[in-house]
Amino acid sequence: MKVLKKLAGILFLLLGIFALIAPQAILGLTELRWLSQFAFPGEALLGAVLVGLAYLLLGRVPPPGAVR
């Protein structure tokens, strides 16, 4: 279960990063402009949600007692 969560987290992270980069790729390096072909309205929003979900699934937790 833990492994599945991590795998899902990594997948969401990659998809989220792609969704955040694609709409802005038109401004970047010429070699990476092809990414902008996959842009659609609201993609940045989807990317942000996916990245947030990914970190939640990857579950970075502070050591006990660290948070007041």
Next chain:
Amino acid sequence: MFVFHLLTAATAKLILQHKDRAGRLFLRIVGLYVAMGVISLIYATAWLGVLSNMPLSRPGVPLPTLLGWFRQIVSTLSHVLSQQPMLQALALATLMGWLTATVPALHAAAYGFIAAGDWILNVFRKLLWYYPIMIGCLAIGIPLKFGNRGLALYGQCVLWEMVVILVWCAAMMLFCKLTTCRTWKQVLSYYGTVWPTGFGTGGSYDTLAVNLISAEQDLGLSPEIAEVSIVFGTVLNKNCATMSTLIVTVIVAKLLGVPISITEIVFLVPPVVIMGFETPGIPGGAGYFMSPVLAVLLHVPNPTLWVSTFIAFYSGLIPMFSTAGNTTDDGVVGALLQDRFQQNGPAQVAVADKSLIGAAVGGEA
């Protein structure tokens, strides 16, 4: 992607570290950058009145009403929010940082963002050796791509830019000395490090690592203020880029024969302030993002020609001066925040910060 992570991490850090005082600190940071943006454009408009021979208003052209002006601002805001993915990412980053830091069930995501943000900052710090190479390449690439008239106007544009930005930076140094408890040595040492780096890179994001280190070492900012204030400033504050935008607008209008007056420049101030927050901190980013909107606002007859000319003019030395001003202004705001905000209880904040930063960076995945 980097900016989204950095801004989310900065917002989450701000809320987790400063708890109930985070809202006030956030409002102060954003408020200071908005105020600085507005003052910068009023200052630049005053300079344009002195430097150019633009008329106060164009004869026969009616002034827009207050309602018309307000509509223009709302339309700009809705355009950039709906059409520009960069601004969407910035707005989402702030929302995501706030959400993950305030809802306890989502804290794991906040720590993930903070760890990712720290990792990105560390990578930037390790790339310091790359700066001289990048600066050299940019200097070689400064283009002589205009005809004689274009070249003369580009020279005039650079000259105006130099006057406006250098006087602004001198005023900001004086402001920093008078309003914060920094010595001249600290102020000069900070400007001596960050200004040439910003000038050389021509992009705020590329200057972030040097700015953070110098703000801590030269201006004496605590890491918790520097990592919030400087990161927010790097992403949000483009006040000198907006000043340059007004200057380039006047010059390009002159080149293309687009009639323009001081009144129209004044009416451009609010939309340009709004667009300043969405401008990416890459060399010439302001030219790419603002020129299409400016073409619409100024009712330019040939928008395609306007945009391509604007982008060509907003290159070379223009973004270099802008970035030098933008980045050093971030440090001044950081110093102001450090002195004014941490007066309320730096000891308690420092203790809370250490445990939380340790938790965020050292937490197990």
